[in-house]
Amino acid sequence: MGGFYRFLLRRSVNMVIVLFATLILTIALLGPTMDRILRDSIKYYIIEEVNSKNLKFPNEVERQKYINERVEFQTKALGLDEPWYSPKRFFNTVVKVMLLDLGKSNFLTSDSGSSNVRDIILEKLPKTVLLFTTSTLVITVIGLYLGSFVASKAGSIWDRFNSAFAVFSGSFPTWWVAMLMIFAFAFTYHIFPARATPLTPPSDPQYAADLVYHMLLPLITIVLVGFGSWAYIVRYFVVGILGEDYIAAKRASGIPEKRIIYSHALKNAAPPIITVVALSLAGSFGGAITVEAVFDWPGMGKLYYDAIGVLDIPVIIGLTYISTVIFVITVFVTDIVYAYFDPRVKVA
Numbered sequence: 001m002g003g004f005y006r007f008l009l010r011r012s013v014n015m016v017i018v019l020f021a022t023l024i025l026t027i028a029l030l031g032p033t034m035d036r037i038l039r040d041s042i043k044y045y046i047i048e049e050v051n052s053k054n055l056k057f058p059n060e061v062e063r064q065k066y067i068n069e070r071v072e073f074q075t076k077a078l079g080l081d082e083p084w085y086s087p088k089r090f091f092n093t094v095v096k097v098m099l100l101d102l103g104k105s106n107f108l109t110s111d112s113g114s115s116n117v118r119d120i121i122l123e124k125l126p127k128t129v130l131l132f133t134t135s136t137l138v139i140t141v142i143g144l145y146l147g148s149f150v151a152s153k154a155g156s157i158w159d160r161f162n163s164a165f166a167v168f169s170g171s172f173p174t175w176w177v178a179m180l181m182i183f184a185f186a187f188t189y190h191i192f193p194a195r196a197t198p199l200t201p202p203s204d205p206q207y208a209a210d211l212v213y214h215m216l217l218p219l220i221t222i223v224l225v226g227f228g229s230w231a232y233i234v235r236y237f238v239v240g241i242l243g244e245d246y247i248a249a250k251r252a253s254g255i256p257e258k259r260i261i262y263s264h265a266l267k268n269a270a271p272p273i274i275t276v277v278a279l280s281l282a283g284s285f286g287g288a289i290t291v292e293a294v295f296d297w298p299g300m301g302k303l304y305y306d307a308i309g310v311l312d313i314p315v316i317i318g319l320t321y322i323s324t325v326i327f328v329i330t331v332f333v334t335d336i337v338y339a340y341f342d343p344r345v346k347v348a
Contacts, residue, residue, distance in 0.1 A: 031084035128299035132284035147234025282330035
């Protein structure tokens with residue numbers, strides 16, 4: 001058991017290192033842009049304040065002097081008088097973000113009006129979890145049964161058709177298929193709304209049902225694009241298991257083929273399949289930016305798209321960090337499960 005705890009400690013340290021490195025790289029890439037935007041914002045709001053209060057000055061020189069003094073004061077108050085890479089600012093930024101103190105958004109707000117980045121992300125996260133967790137579960141169920149079915153008929157017309165469909169569906173970008181689905185089912189047949197953002201306010205009792213209804217078209221699109229490839233992956237693992245000697249022994253003992261496939265082969269192929277499911281689900285928490293943007297689904301992907309459009313650096317950094325945290329934790333938990341049940345993983 002000591003080996004397992006050493007493995008657990010090593011993975012925990014690796015997780016912290018990955019989070020720290022991701023955060024440093026993100027800040028290094030966005031730091032200069034963040035400072036420039038903040039300085040421009042300070043100057044803009046001070047000029048707006050001067051105009052709105054209709055402050056009087058003897059001449060333009062005095063007016064500009066007042067503005068420059070206010071800008072300099074606010075710049076020092078926010079610590080922008082030092083470069084972003086100065087040890088003090090850099091360390092404070094890294095520590096704050098790692099402790100989920102993500103600061104305030106420059107341009108975006110939550111539905112409740114909060115400009116706190118953490119509040120904005122926490123408001124969008126459940127929508128992304130709802131859409132992509134549901135779609136991942138549907139794709140997994142369809143893929144498991146379809147993949148197992150074609151694996152039992154390797155080389156048949158069903159197997160070839162599944163392989164061809166996996167290549168065909170995986171060849172088209174999801175955003176392009178999404179646009180076709182909107183054109184067909186929103187504009188041509190008027191079955192689903194074109195925008196996935198419900199108009200019902202969250203306080204309305206009908207909001208949950210309205211949200212699910214608006215989610216159906218994005219859900220169908222993601223499932224349509226993804227289940228073929230997933231079925232092919234399951235087929236690959238199950239075909240490998242069906243070639244094992246113990247499967248031949250079970251067939252010789254008269255066990256029905258259906259039971260062999262779904263109770264024995266699929267069960268033994270489960271570890272790598274579960275890994276793929278976990279990683280797919282973790283990756284989706286960041287939100288498929290293009291899918292959510294096309295459907296206007298109010299999740300993290302759409303928030304990412306909006307933040308990039310207006311260069312809202314605090315939101316971009318917060319989303320990148322939260323997405324990385326979720327992904328790393330998922331990988332960490334998957335490694336623990338593997339190491340607990342398979343000692344060979346710890347040795348590797």
